[in-house]
Amino acid sequence: MSGVGLDEIDRGLLQALQIDGRVAFSAVAEILGVSDQTVARRYRALRAGGAVHVRGTTWPEAVGQEVWLVRVQCAPEAAGALSRSLARRPDTSWVLEMSGGAEILSMLRIGPASTALAQLPRTPRLTGVSAHCVLYTFCGGAVSPLVKHGPLTTAQCAVLPSPATAPDRDRAVLSDQDQALLDALAEDGRAGYRALAAVTGWSQTSVRRRLAELRRTSVVYFDIDFDAAMLGLRSLASLWLMVEPGALSAAGEALAAHPEVSFAAATTGPANLYASVQCRDTKALYAYLTGPVAQLPGIRSVETAPATRTIKQVGRPQEGGPARRMPRQRP
Numbered sequence: 001m002s003g004v005g006l007d008e009i010d011r012g013l014l015q016a017l018q019i020d021g022r023v024a025f026s027a028v029a030e031i032l033g034v035s036d037q038t039v040a041r042r043y044r045a046l047r048a049g050g051a052v053h054v055r056g057t058t059w060p061e062a063v064g065q066e067v068w069l070v071r072v073q074c075a076p077e078a079a080g081a082l083s084r085s086l087a088r089r090p091d092t093s094w095v096l097e098m099s100g101g102a103e104i105l106s107m108l109r110i111g112p113a114s115t116a117l118a119q120l121p122r123t124p125r126l127t128g129v130s131a132h133c134v135l136y137t138f139c140g141g142a143v144s145p146l147v148k149h150g151p152l153t154t155a156q157c158a159v160l161p162s163p164a165t166a167p168d169r170d171r172a173v174l175s176d177q178d179q180a181l182l183d184a185l186a187e188d189g190r191a192g193y194r195a196l197a198a199v200t201g202w203s204q205t206s207v208r209r210r211l212a213e214l215r216r217t218s219v220v221y222f223d224i225d226f227d228a229a230m231l232g233l234r235s236l237a238s239l240w241l242m243v244e245p246g247a248l249s250a251a252g253e254a255l256a257a258h259p260e261v262s263f264a265a266a267t268t269g270p271a272n273l274y275a276s277v278q279c280r281d282t283k284a285l286y287a288y289l290t291g292p293v294a295q296l297p298g299i300r301s302v303e304t305a306p307a308t309r310t311i312k313q314v315g316r317p318q319e320g321g322p323a324r325r326m327p328r329q330r331p
Contacts, residue, residue: 006230008151009034013042014052014226015150019160021054021189021222031156053225056185062219064171065109067134069267069274070120076101078125087312091116095312098238098305105238105305106312132267132274139256140263145231145278146224148259172219177202181210182220189222225313233278235285239293240271240303247298248272254296260288271303 006014009032016028025039032039046052060067074082079101086106087095091114095106110116117131174182177200184191184199193204200207214220228236243251248266255264255275263276279285285304293302 008032009038010042010046011151012156013039014046014146014224015152015157016160017043017052017054017222018146018150018224019157019162021056021224023160027159031152031159051227051230054189054222055187055225056182056189056220056222058182058220059218060109062172062217063174065111068108068110068117069132069134070106070108070117071128071130071132072104072106072120072126073102073128074104075125075127079104082126083309083311086120089116092312094310096238096307097309097311098307100308103305105307130269132269132271134265134267134274136252136266138252138264138266139261140265145228145233145259145262146226149231172214172217174219178210178214181207181214185211185220185222228278231278232280235279235281236307237277237279237285238305238307239275239277240305241273241275241293241296242271242300242302243273243296244298244300245272251296251298254292258288258292260284260292271301 012032013028016023016031025043026036029036029039043052072082072086079097083095083097083104086092086104089108091108091110093107093109095104097103098105108116120129180199180201181196184196193207196202196207196211197204202210211220228234241251252264252266252273255261255273258277260277260279261275262278263274265274266272267274277285277288279288285306289302289304293299
């Protein structure tokens with residue numbers, strides 16, 4: 001996959017950042033065979049242009065939350081107001097307008113006592129709502145297309161830590177200072193230790209030690225909000241697949257290996273497998289649907305919904321432009 005307007009240095013930097021959002025530019029420079037100043041300059045240019053933003057986020061399991069995909073059907077003229085209303089909610093990780101505005105798709109993080117689903121916007125122009133709990137994630141989180149298709153070799157990637165994985169333990173116990181640290185990282189995943197010490201009241205050494213512990217125990221990981229058009233991906237869509245229960249795991253694992261898939265998960269509801277896909281154009285999307293998707297085991301039906309506008313991504317509201325950013329991660 002070749003980038004549009006990106007060279008090997010840019011793409012290598014993005015891949016390294018997706019693997020480790022706080023990687024030292026000196027380490028990236030050594031991997032890429034360029035100077036530290038070159039890497040820092042490239043990152044500043046990408047960030048200043050709004051193409052890249054590194055954010056720290058928590059695994060839902062680590063903070064006692066569940067992930068839900070919520071589909072809202074509405075009159076197209078109401079889509080703008082409804083999607084902006086959803087984007088303002090702190091419990092929405094991303095919000096997309098789909099199918100020309102006839103549907104809004106969002107991801108919510110909710111706790112066991114949450115009433116979020118009962119508090120969705122109410123309007124006569126809303127024609128339907130369905131909510132689907134994410135039961136198991138096959139592809140997503142800290143692994144994105146930047147990791148799948150970047151230019152770094154296996155040996156180069158081995159220099160960096162492995163992408164974070166979801167925790168397999170009970171909810172973490174977080175202090176007020178921990179929450180302040182996580183809030184700061186959500187705004188800027190590459191914030192310096194001095195800035196993080198200022199918001200937590202800890203010393204820089206304590207911040208460094210606590211952040212390392214939160215990462216080691218899979219409480220926090222780092223993700224990149226990036227413009228998919230930079231990778232030449234302009235046709236973004238959601239797939240809702242009905243799969244025979246006995247073939248669900250095999251179909252999900254197969255989806256996760258597809259280069260077009262940025263997020264795949266088993267869900268509740270009539271469609272038990274969901275995927276976010278990114279393709280070069282509509283012809284490539286058609287080829288993907290009639291090729292790799294059609295060959296998945298146990299497939300009974302596939303519903304495709306093209307993304308029209310990105311309203312919120314990686315927890316951060318967008319300007320509502322064309323859907324160039326497609327959700328891939330758990331929030």
